[in-house]
Amino acid sequence: MSTTATDRQIEELTQRLGHEMFDRIRGSNPWIFQFEWWEERLLRLFMKNEWLKVQAFRFIDALPTMMDNPIEVARHLREYFVHPDFGGNGHRRHNSQSALAELEGGGRQGLIKFVSKLMDFKRLDALLPRLFSWASCKSAVTMARSFIPGATIQEAERAIRRLRDQRMAFTIDVLGEAAISRAECDVYHNTYLELISELPRRAEGWPRVAQVDLADGQPLPTVNVSVKLTSLHSGIDAIANEAAKAAVKDRLRPLLRKGMEGGAHVHIDIEHYAIKDITLELCYEIFMEDEFRDYPHFGIVLQTYLKDGDRDTIKTIEWARQRGTPIWVRLVKGAYWDTETVLAEQWHWPCPVWEQKWQSDACYERCTRMLLENHEHTHGAFASHNIRSLAHAMALKKLWNVPDQHFELQMLYGMGDPIKRAGVDMEQRCRIYTPYGQLIPGMAYFIRRLLENTANESFLANTSSEEVAHDDLLRNPDEIGRETPPPYETPVIRYEFEEPVMDPFENVPDTDFTRDPNRQEMLSGLAQVRADLGRECPLIIGAEKVTTGQWKDSLNPSRPNEIVARIAQADLATVDRAVEAAAEAFRQWRHVPASQRADHLFQLAELIQQHRFELAALEAIECGKPWREADADVSEAIDFCNYYGKELLRMTENVRRRDIAGETNEYFYAPRGVVAVIGPWNFPLAIPTGMVTAALVTGNTVVLKPAGPAGAIASRLVELAMATGLPPGVLNYVPGPGTAIGKTLVQHPQVALVAFTGSRNVGCQVNKFAAEQPTSQPALKRVIAEMGGKNAIIVDADAELGEAIKGVLASAFGYAGQKCSAASRVVVLEGAYDRFVERLVEAARHMNVGPADEPTTSIPPVIGEHAFNSIRGYIEAARVEARCVLEVDVRRQIEESNGGYYIGPTIFADTPPDARIAREEIFG
Numbered sequence: 001m002s003t004t005a006t007d008r009q010i011e012e013l014t015q016r017l018g019h020e021m022f023d024r025i026r027g028s029n030p031w032i033f034q035f036e037w038w039e040e041r042l043l044r045l046f047m048k049n050e051w052l053k054v055q056a057f058r059f060i061d062a063l064p065t066m067m068d069n070p071i072e073v074a075r076h077l078r079e080y081f082v083h084p085d086f087g088g089n090g091h092r093r094h095n096s097q098s099a100l101a102e103l104e105g106g107g108r109q110g111l112i113k114f115v116s117k118l119m120d121f122k123r124l125d126a127l128l129p130r131l132f133s134w135a136s137c138k139s140a141v142t143m144a145r146s147f148i149p150g151a152t153i154q155e156a157e158r159a160i161r162r163l164r165d166q167r168m169a170f171t172i173d174v175l176g177e178a179a180i181s182r183a184e185c186d187v188y189h190n191t192y193l194e195l196i197s198e199l200p201r202r203a204e205g206w207p208r209v210a211q212v213d214l215a216d217g218q219p220l221p222t223v224n225v226s227v228k229l230t231s232l233h234s235g236i237d238a239i240a241n242e243a244a245k246a247a248v249k250d251r252l253r254p255l256l257r258k259g260m261e262g263g264a265h266v267h268i269d270i271e272h273y274a275i276k277d278i279t280l281e282l283c284y285e286i287f288m289e290d291e292f293r294d295y296p297h298f299g300i301v302l303q304t305y306l307k308d309g310d311r312d313t314i315k316t317i318e319w320a321r322q323r324g325t326p327i328w329v330r331l332v333k334g335a336y337w338d339t340e341t342v343l344a345e346q347w348h349w350p351c352p353v354w355e356q357k358w359q360s361d362a363c364y365e366r367c368t369r370m371l372l373e374n375h376e377h378t379h380g381a382f383a384s385h386n387i388r389s390l391a392h393a394m395a396l397k398k399l400w401n402v403p404d405q406h407f408e409l410q411m412l413y414g415m416g417d418p419i420k421r422a423g424v425d426m427e428q429r430c431r432i433y434t435p436y437g438q439l440i441p442g443m444a445y446f447i448r449r450l451l452e453n454t455a456n457e458s459f460l461a462n463t464s465s466e467e468v469a470h471d472d473l474l475r476n477p478d479e480i481g482r483e484t485p486p487p488y489e490t491p492v493i494r495y496e497f498e499e500p501v502m503d504p505f506e507n508v509p510d511t512d513f514t515r516d517p518n519r520q521e522m523l524s525g526l527a528q529v530r531a532d533l534g535r536e537c538p539l540i541i542g543a544e545k546v547t548t549g550q551w552k553d554s555l556n557p558s559r560p561n562e563i564v565a566r567i568a569q570a571d572l573a574t575v576d577r578a579v580e581a582a583a584e585a586f587r588q589w590r591h592v593p594a595s596q597r598a599d600h601l602f603q604l605a606e607l608i609q610q611h612r613f614e615l616a617a618l619e620a621i622e623c624g625k626p627w628r629e630a631d632a633d634v635s636e637a638i639d640f641c642n643y644y645g646k647e648l649l650r651m652t653e654n655v656r657r658r659d660i661a662g663e664t665n666e667y668f669y670a671p672r673g674v675v676a677v678i679g680p681w682n683f684p685l686a687i688p689t690g691m692v693t694a695a696l697v698t699g700n701t702v703v704l705k706p707a708g709p710a711g712a713i714a715s716r717l718v719e720l721a722m723a724t725g726l727p728p729g730v731l732n733y734v735p736g737p738g739t740a741i742g743k744t745l746v747q748h749p750q751v752a753l754v755a756f757t758g759s760r761n762v763g764c765q766v767n768k769f770a771a772e773q774p775t776s777q778p779a780l781k782r783v784i785a786e787m788g789g790k791n792a793i794i795v796d797a798d799a800e801l802g803e804a805i806k807g808v809l810a811s812a813f814g815y816a817g818q819k820c821s822a823a824s825r826v827v828v829l830e831g832a833y834d835r836f837v838e839r840l841v842e843a844a845r846h847m848n849v850g851p852a853d854e855p856t857t858s859i860p861p862v863i864g865e866h867a868f869n870s871i872r873g874y875i876e877a878a879r880v881e882a883r884c885v886l887e888v889d890v891r892r893q894i895e896e897s898n899g900g901y902y903i904g905p906t907i908f909a910d911t912p913p914d915a916r917i918a919r920e921e922i923f924g
Contacts, residue, residue, distance in 0.1 A: 005399040010392070011476060013399060017426075018391035018474040024422035049111055055080045060140055062798040067137050069831065072797065074129035077119050077136060086116035147414035148175065148435045153198050156436050159413075160199075161206065167424045168432050169212035171224040171267060171410070172199070175437030178230035178271075180805055181842035185251070188231035192255050195436070199223040200262030212429055215405035221297050223264040224431065227255060229279055230271055235848070238278045238514035239627060240856040245282045252286060260295050267299035267330060273306065273340050273352045274514050280312065284319050287327065299328030299381065304363040305337055305353045313367040320377035329371055330381040330410060333360050348509035355487055361477035365392050372396045375406040381431065383410035385419055388474050394428065404429065505646060508609070508638045511616075511631045519855070522627055525613030526853055529564075529621050537715035538568045539735070542581035543728035548574055552735075554711050557624040557861040558851035561898045564622045567711035570736040575703075575744050578732040582674040582701040583750045585729030590671045590699040594652040597697045598645035603724040604693070605641035608634060608685075615685055615716065617853070622712050623684045624852040624860040624901075629815050636686035637717075641693050648697045671699030672782065673752035673775070676745040678738070678766070680757040681863055682818045684710035687786075689717060691755040696721075696730065700753070703732045705742055707758075709863050711735045738762070747773040753782040760921065763787035788820040788921045797831030805840050813847060813905050816862050817924050824922060825911075837909050841886045844905040849890050851897065861901040862924050868901040871924035874917055875906055881915035882908035 059080045066072040121129040149159035160170050172195055179185045203222040213220055230236055232251040236244045252268075259266040268283050270276060283300045286292060302312050313329075320327050334340075337353050344351040354360045364384070371380040372393070380402075382393040390409055397407050408429040411420050423430045511518045538545040550569035556562040570578070589597075608615065612634050619630035656667035675695040679688035688706060695702050706714030718733040734741060746754050746769045756766045763785040770781045793811065795804045811823035828836045852860035862868050878884070888904025903924060911918050 005396075010395055010399060013395035014388070014392045015474055017394050018387050019470060021387050021391060021419070021422045021426065022470045022473075024425055025418040051083065051112060052081075052115065059136075061800065063137065063140050065798050065801070065832070069797075070130050070133035071124045072831075073133035073136055074121055074124045076798065077129070077132055078121050078124070081115050081119040083112050083116045086113045147412075148437065149413060150434075150436055151438050153194065153202075156195075156434070157199075157202055159434060163432050163434070164206065164209050164212065166421070167209055167211045168420060168430050169220075169224065169408070170432050170434045171226050171265075173226045173269070173433055173435050174228070174231065175435050176228075176231055178228075178236075179232075179234045180802055181234055181839065182846045183842045184839075185232055185234055188228075189251055189255075191437075192225065192227060192232075193258060196223070196225055196255060196258045196262060196264055196266070199225070200264050211424070211427070212431075215429065216403050218405050220405065221263055221265040223262065224267065225259070225264060226267045226269050226433070227252070228269045228271060229282070230275070234843070234846075235858075236275050236278065238275060239519065240854075241278055241281075241516070241519065243856045244278060245285065248282055249286050252282075253291075256286070256292055256295075256298070259297070260292075263297070265297040265299065265328070267328065268301065270301035270303055270332075272336055274343075276303070276306070276308070276312075277514060277516075280316070288323055293323060294325050296325050297328070299330060301330045301332060302367060303332055303334040304367050305334035305360040307352060307354060309363045309367055310370075313370050317370060317374045317378055320374070323377075326377050326379050326406075328379045328381055330383050331364065331367055331371065332383045333364055333386075347512070348507060349512050356481075356484060358477040358480040358484060361386065361389060362481060364389050365477065368393050369396060372400055372402055372407075375400075375402050379406040381408050381410050383433070385411055385416040387419065388477075390419075390423065391474070394426070505643055508635045508642075510628070510635050511612070513627060513631075513855075521613045522616065522631075522855075525615075525617035526620065528614050529617040533621075534563050534566065535712075536566045536568070537712055537735075539570055539574055539578070540715075540718050540722070540731070540733035541574065541578045541729075542585075542732065543722065543726075546574060546577075552708065552711070554622055554709065555864070556621050557709070557863055557901045558621075558853065559897045559900055560865075562621075564618075565712035565715070567708075567715070567735050570705075570734040570741050572740070572744055575734055575736075575741055575748070578703045578734045579674055579745070579748050579750050581729035582703050582732055585727055586671070586673055586699075586701045589701055589727060589730050592699070594648050594697075594699075597699065598648050600721075600724045600726060601641040601645035601693050601697050604689075604721055605638045605645075607720045607723060608638050608641070608689075611716075611720065612638075615713070618713055618716060619684055620853045623681055623710055624863060625684075625815060626852050626857050626860050627855055630852075633683055633686045636683070637689035640686065640690035644690075644693050644697050669698065672779075673700060673777070674748075674750055675700045675702050675753045675755060676748070676751045677702055677704045678742050678745065678754065678756045678758070679704065679706045679710070679714065681707035681710040682815065683757075684713040685717060687757050688714055691757070691784075692717070692721070692731065695753075695755065696726075701730050701732075703734055703745060703751070705734050705736065705738075705745055708735070708737070742766075743769060746770050749773065749776040751775065751781065752777070752779065753784070755784045757786040758788075759923070760787040760789075786820075788923065790825065790919065790921050791821055791823055792825040792827050793823045795826060795828040795832055795836055797829040799832060801832060801836055801839055804836065805843050808840060809843060809847070813844065813859050816860055816903065817922075818863060818867075820921075820923075822923075825918060837885060837907075841907055844886055844907060845888065847888075847905055849888065849893055849902055849904050851900070859905060861897075862903055864901060867924060868903065871903055871922060874920075874922050874924075875903075878908050878911075878915070878917045881917060882911040885909045 059076055062076060063073070066076070119132070123129070150156035156172060163170050174188060174191050174195070176188065179188055200223045206222065213222060229248050229252070233244070233248045236248060238244070256266055268279065270279055280300065287298055292298065300316065302316060303309060306312070316327075316329060334353065340353045341351055341355075354363065368380070368382060368389070371378045380393070382390060384390055393407075393409070396402070408431050409423050410431045410433060411423075413432050413434045420430050420432065511522070513519055513522070536551075538547050540546070547568045548571050550571065551566045552569050554564045554567050556564050612631070615634050616627070616630040619625040619633055620627065625633065651669060658665040658667060677688060677691045677695065679691065684707070688704060692702050692704060704714060704718065714735065715733060718731060721731055734745075745751060746766050752775050754766060754770055756763055766785060767783050770783045773781065775781050791811075793804075793808055795801075808823055808826055811821070812826075814822070817824065826840075847858040848856050849859045850857040862871060875887070884906070886905060886907040888906070890902040890904040893902040894900055908917060
């Protein structure tokens with residue numbers, strides 16, 4: 001192979017091939033008498049209006065769950081398509097003549113008015129709404145079938161043979177987003193096995209098509225199947241990298257063997273960025289196994305809308321060299337750009353995708369060049385509807401004499417048919433990505449295709465537009481980049497009463513555990529905590545370490561025979577000493593400038609960040625918090641420090657004067673005195689940090705009594721806070737039993753304010769005791785109480801059940817449900833009830849119950865023996881009140897951990913509203 005062609009030669013041939021493709025397309029667009037022509041015009045009409053576009057996508061997304069209920073469809077049509085500015089909430093008569101006049105004369109606003117009046121049904125069960133319901137369902141199914149050709153082997157075969165009649169190859173893609181249960185994974189696995197077994201048998205009777213079945217005189221696999229790993233295993237999570245890979249490999253090997261047996265090509269798809277690295281690692285490992293290393297008909301996918309695109313391509317080429325047998329690489333730009341950008345912004349992580357389209361296009365061309373330069377090792381499948389990208393790949397193939405058997409183009413079924421025909425006519429092998437499956441699981445795929453068809457920057461949409469010149473569409477993306485200014489980020493400032501509320505504040509990012517260095521840091525943190533097990537944590541009073549001779553062992557709820565730390569226990573005398581120390585320190589601390597007090601918080605934030613993995617590990621071991629939950633708790637602690645520090649500076653920046661004639665009025669903030677902070681164990685670092693720092697930064701002094709199971713974490717917080725240089729007595733640490741120490745603090749006459757987080761019952765007692773025991777100063781004792789709840793999630797009949805179930809599982813079973821915000825009830829509308837319960841039970845059945853310090857764990861233990869017995873008691877009582885549809889046996893986990901406080905996921909259905917489990921907070 002010669003790669004001596006200059007960049008100029010490559011560009012000239014790219015332009016010539018691109019224009020040739022456009023010339024061939026010109027005569028193959030649909031005619032007015034074809035359905036495709038009308039479909040395209042209708043889409044273009046709707047999608048040029050942003051409001052109608054959004055409403056249409058919302059409606060289509062919900063439609064599959066209610067297709068058998070025309071009244072529900074009509075209700076959604078009215079809710080989604082009656083604009084608030086033009087609708088009458090169903091009480092206005094239709095006037096089709098005036099509506100049509102508005103459509104003709106009103107432009108885009110006229111279209112909204114027309115649609116709004118058309119859909120503003122007075123009665124949902126009348127003839128017109130039913131007619132619109134039927135037409136909506138029929139149109140959606142017809143349009144979806146233009147992207148999704150088959151739900152059975154017979155339908156798929158018909159679609160495949162139509163493609164082959166047009167001299168096109170195929171790859172079958174089984175529809176469906178990530179499976180949420182083992183049962184769903186089994187269905188997908190069996191579907192793949194059926195396709196890989198049955199299609200080669202049927203293919204024996206298909207007429208040969210030289211353009212797709214042969215290359216350079218060599219036969220190619222007739223059958224090609226694309227596999228999504230998330231459909232094989234519902235628990236793919238990079239936080240447990242090795243365990244996830246092992247589980248997926250066990251599911252994947254039978255498919256690879258069956259593919260080899262029938263001479264089929266098996267291609268592993270790439271999905272979201274969060275599992276991109278684990279997917280590539282898995283492919284590199286499994287395709288190097290002796291059983292599969294010599295088979296040349298396996299493939300992987302690389303995405304060039306990712307900033308990792310160049311790096312992943314280089315790594316894949318090097319791996320392919322080591323493998324010795326070539327691998328097929330499908331080069332794509334990517335299908336989840338919106339999702340990835342939103343998630344990155346939400347988590348405050350670096351954006352993994354290129355922010356501008358030209359950057360993705362340029363990366364695609366760089367990776368194309370690398371793959372074709374190494375085509376002996378990486379056979380290139382160039383998947384795109386961008387004619388510039390395809391022409392560039394074809395130009396390199398021609399100039400570098402890449403063999404036909406090492407090269408093909410790939411496109412999506414139902415999109416850009418004129419481009420496919422042009423590619424075929426130019427003697428290219430075109431493989432069509434052909435979805436297979438039912439409409440409902442495929443709706444997300446359908447919407448992605450609609451988005452791609454209608455996006456403003458979509459090459460496909462612009463290809464058929466008469467407003468965009470072909471020369472512009474064929475421009476070199478690097479040339480576009482040189483002329484494109486960097487994106488401008490507009491600063492966001494919140495306002496209230498025309499005054500800035502605060503300086504811009506950004507939350508600290510949680511740790512991205514998809515990155516191996518972060519996983520290693522967490523493992524190091526766990527090792528550090530384990531090396532210090534059993535340490536002693538004395539009281540801190542006036543900056544002195546104090547012991548009373550009374551100690552309590554803090555135990556690991558995952559392994560109760562493991563002592564995390566020995567916590568000194570306060571008595572009434574030491575509590576009194578601590579309050580006295582805080583009261584004495586208050587005299588000076590209240591006068592410390594606000595900027596200095598805020599600086600202590602900013603320093604504490606930095607220290608917590610420096611010790612982030614140690615603190616998260618300590619939470620996992622002492623309080624049973626899984627990795628992500630523990631890490632997020634550390635993030636929140638840092639946020640409290642930074643937020644309260646900034647807020648204090650804003651509040652005290654200017655003394656507010658409200659002077660009038662004869663009066664001098666000054667408005668300012670003053671601290672109250674000694675604050676008793678009584679913290680919880682379920683957010684053992686964040687909530688105590690928030691209560692302590694809010695009190696300290698406003699000039700108060702603090703006596704901290706942590707929850708019994710979280711003594712070591714609270715001790716570490718105090719150590720870090722004291723390391724910022726806090727004066728003696730400003731922060732004091734007095735762990736001990738709540739019934740004695742907590743009550744004494746609440747009733748102490750020198751305590752001005754009590755900040756409490758815990759159960760509703762204890763919170764009510766705190767409020768009562770505080771009211772009965774006023775302060776020694778002429779003021780009422782204040783109480784800030786954050787107490788428990790009984791939250792519910794409501795699932796509507798048109799909900800996307802997969803997403804609803806993921807949300808319920810996360811809320812109900814995250815940290816074993818030990819949060820006041822946990823979903824302890826789910827209210828499901830009747831239309832979705834049976835399907836929801838069935839899928840929820842299957843999804844929860846195989847959630848991994850285990851030690852919190854192991855990354856594979858989904859559900860950790862509950863906090864201790866008392867909680868364990870209480871929750872078990874509720875489960876037994878619920879058997880009488882409701883129908884138990886799931887109770888996972890965790891006796892093995894309990895035995896292996898020598899009595900760990902494990903309770904498996906338990907679900908009761910058909911629960912009466914007056915049942916105890918429906919009314920009372922269970923906290924588990």
